[in-house]
Amino acid sequence: MDYQIALLGGDGIGPEVIAQAARVLERVGTAFGHSFVFKPALIGGYAIDATGSALPDETLAACRSADAVLLGAVGGPKWDNPTATVRPEQGLLGIRKGLGLYANLRPVKMNEMLIGASTIKPEVLRGTDLVVVRELTGGIYFGERGRRDDGNTAYDTMIYSRAEIERVLHTAFRLARQRRGKVTSVDKANVLESSRLWRETATIVAKAYPDVAFEHLLVDACAMHLIRRPATFDVIVTENMFGDILTDEASMLAGSMGMLPSASLAEGTLGLYEPIHGSAPDIAGQGIANPVGAILSAALLLRLSLGLEQEALAVERAVDQVLAEGYRTRDIAENASEVITTTVMGDLICERVTA
Ligand code: IPM
Numbered sequence: 021m022d023y024q025i026a027l028l029g030g031d032g033i034g035p036e037v038i039a040q041a042a043r044v045l046e047r048v049g050t051a052f053g054h055s056f057v058f059k060p061a062l063i064g065g066y067a068i069d070a071t072g073s074a075l076p077d078e079t080l081a082a083c084r085s086a087d088a089v090l091l092g093a094v095g096g097p098k099w100d101n102p103t104a105t106v107r108p109e110q111g112l113l114g115i116r117k118g119l120g121l122y123a124n125l126r127p128v129k130m131n132e133m134l135i136g137a138s139t140i141k142p143e144v145l146r147g148t149d150l151v152v153v154r155e156l157t158g159g160i161y162f163g164e165r166g167r168r169d170d171g172n173t174a175y176d177t178m179i180y181s182r183a184e185i186e187r188v189l190h191t192a193f194r195l196a197r198q199r200r201g202k203v204t205s206v207d208k209a210n211v212l213e214s215s216r217l218w219r220e221t222a223t224i225v226a227k228a229y230p231d232v233a234f235e236h237l238l239v240d241a242c243a244m245h246l247i248r249r250p251a252t253f254d255v256i257v258t259e260n261m262f263g264d265i266l267t268d269e270a271s272m273l274a275g276s277m278g279m280l281p282s283a284s285l286a287e288g289t290l291g292l293y294e295p296i297h298g299s300a301p302d303i304a305g306q307g308i309a310n311p312v313g314a315i316l317s318a319a320l321l322l323r324l325s326l327g328l329e330q331e332a333l334a335v336e337r338a339v340d341q342v343l344a345e346g347y348r349t350r351d352i353a354e355n356a357s358e359v360i361t362t363t364v365m366g367d368l369i370c371e372r373v374t375a
């Protein structure tokens with residue numbers, strides 16, 4: 021088969037790690053007899069410099085006509101001026117909204133080989149294997165915001181409709197059925213009205229999945245339990261901003277943010293896949309970034325948008341093998357002498373992808 025992949029490297033280390041993910045897809049193509057056609061497009065700070073917009077129309081069009089989108093990261097100090105009217109992050113929020121990517125899946129699986137790289141005790145980490153399903157196109161990120169009183173008062177609105185809550189809850193329950201059969205819905209229903217609607221809706225949706233264990237948890241308690249008993253979670257589903265915060269916290273359970281992939285899904289098969297790390301401007305251009313998060317995102321792309329499960333597993337096995345052989349990029353290395361570069365990590369993973 022011929023697959024069209026929109027390639028949005030973005031800023032900082034984004035293009036470096038996406039280049040490795042694209043090479044791995046090419047290798048999958050050779051090994052399994054598929055052909056991937058890559059369509060590069062601009063997003064974020066580079067797009068602002070080139071066109072004045074963080075998400076040019078051509079980029080959105082290229083994504084809409086592709087089978088899937090692979091994205092690096094956006095942002096950097098160059099565009100970080102608080103008074104700026106165009107920001108790289110608008111590109112990311114725009115593409116999420118523009119493609120209707122309401123369900124963001126962020127799996128966090130502790131890798132036994134990297135247990136020493138985390139700041140959390142091994143006995144707490146052991147067995148951690150969870151997925152956060154973050155609502156991605158609603159809530160306070162997209163509610164009305166503004167200033168009044170001559171700019172001296174500012175407000176943002178957390179707003180959700182029942183339909184928006186229902187569809188992401190269904191994603192979480194369907195996913196739990198393919199996993200260990202447990203959903204934790206996270207909200208702040210003791211304070212927020214939008215959370216009370218979230219909880220009410222979640223309770224109703226849960227009735228359609230009697231085979232799945234279900235619980236509610238307040239977001240502050242969830243933040244604590246994530247580092248107290250992470251292995252007890254299976255699927256956590258929550259609104260946009262809570263999910264943003266909890267997934268940065270949860271990423272530390274895997275040792276390094278550089279390891280973690282994510283998938284953002286819409287109603288159909290089109291999806292956007294990106295590592296959860298940022299553009300890391302401090303290490304950009306040095307060739308030392310960890311490409312594993314981007315490469316595992318490509319594996320999710322194979323599985324979830326293209327339905328190529330065997331190919332996805334081949335990539336995940338190749339990553340595990342390289343780590344088991346002791347190869348480490350700087351972020352996950354326990355001593356500096358064993359460190360390899362971004363490209364070498366890409367080479368080693370490509371070599372181990374077999375049908
Ligand atoms: C993320 C990021 C983004 C978000 C930023 C860059 C807008 O933190 O994907 O988690 O807040 O959603």
Ligand code: MG
Pocket residue numbers: 264265268
């Ligand atoms: Mg974030």
